[in-house]
Amino acid sequence: MVAFSDPKCKGLSPVFPVYPVKNLCSAGTKFFSFALYDKYRFQVYYTKCIVAPLERVEVRDMNEEFSRTLSLLRQEKRVSQRTAATALGISQALLSHYENGIREPGLPFVVRACDYYGVSADFLLGRTLSRDGTTIAPEELYDLSDEKDNSLRGGVLALLSKKLLVNSIGVLFDLLAKTGSREAIRTCANYLSGAVYKMYRRLYQANPANNPDFFSVPPHLFEGGLADADMSCSESEFSAALAAQVKEKAPLPELSNDILARDYPVLYQSLLQIVHNTGERVNGLLEGRKSK
CATH class of the missing domain: 1.10.260.40 (lambda repressor-like DNA-binding domains)
Known part of the structure; x- marks a missing residue:
């Protein structure tokens, strides 16, 4: 491997724009680490002697x-x-x-x-979801809930449902932040993201005119429950993260009614509503099975 200034490199192509992988291997031997990727991605070129080995590298x-x-x-x-x-x-x-x-x-x-x-x-190249290549910092994310007079198409039910979920998730993540467990926050976010992904994909594919290739997960894998499996894994990881907090005797937030009502006087009502509605719905399923 030689620098781009070497005369041998005339007419040759750069390695990394063509082979953007974590570990490039020549005949099974690692010759360039991912740690040097950004530093040398536009400076390192390959010579003819390693073109053939590179063609055997699995790039996925x-x-x-x-x-x-x-x-x-x-x-x-x-x-x-x-x-x-x-x-x-x-x-x-x-x-x-x-x-x-x-x-x-x-x-x-x-x-x-x-x-x-x-x-x-x-x-x-799949390195960002933004078409102009920009990345969005957490503080730059648009928060619909900040709008006082915002309204959603679909009427009162859509607006009410949105507020219940936004408020409840706000309480949930604020409580998770108090645990100090990044793993708990990450896995909870993964689980909820999976639920949003599933519902949006169902809505998207309801219209046959929409392009199914918009999603990277193939239809047969999605219909086969791959997203459900991911959510189940995230839930298990979330439980494990909380168990680790208990084992390490790390602080956990107090969740008594009085404390939550004090700390979240408005948002807590939304969480209570979701807990009540979901409990009624789930118990209804159980009662239906008992009667048969």
Whole structure:
């Protein structure tokens, strides 16, 4: 491996824009660590002597995301592979290989694709969900609950349901913050995110006109319960995180009615409502089974 200034590198392609993996291995031997990725990603080039070994490297996560995103962007643009290939200066067959993850493009193609679809390279490579490549800090997230006069399309029921959930989740995460357990917070967020993901995906796929490729999880895996399995794992991890807090005798928040009513005089009412409604619904299922 040599620096880009070496005359041997003329006409060769950079390693990392083509092979963005954590550990690149040549004949089973690690020769470049991920820790040096950002420092050397645009400076290190490969010579012909290691091109063949690199072709045997298994490149999965980011490459799969790249091919899926590339295909999704074309479908969103409502153009055929032939049209897109012509605009991108390659053959239709080669574009098909790129979209199916059979072959990996070079940096020039990535640049042209970014310009053609109007997205950043980070988005195209699956490194960010923002199409312009920006990242959002927690303090920059838009909070709908901050709006005093906000209203949702769908009437009173949608607005009431939203407030109950937003207020209750606010209390939940504030209480979790008092435990000091990052693992408990992370796994709880994963579980709730899974629930939102499932409901949004059900709503999305209810309209046949929507592109199913929008989601990276294949339909057969989603319908097979993969998202449910993830939520179950998150719930187990959450329980384990809380058990670890107890074992370590770490502080846990007091959850008596008086304390919660004092600390969350408004939000606590929403949490109580959810606890009551859910309890009634769940007990109703049990009663129905007993009567049979």
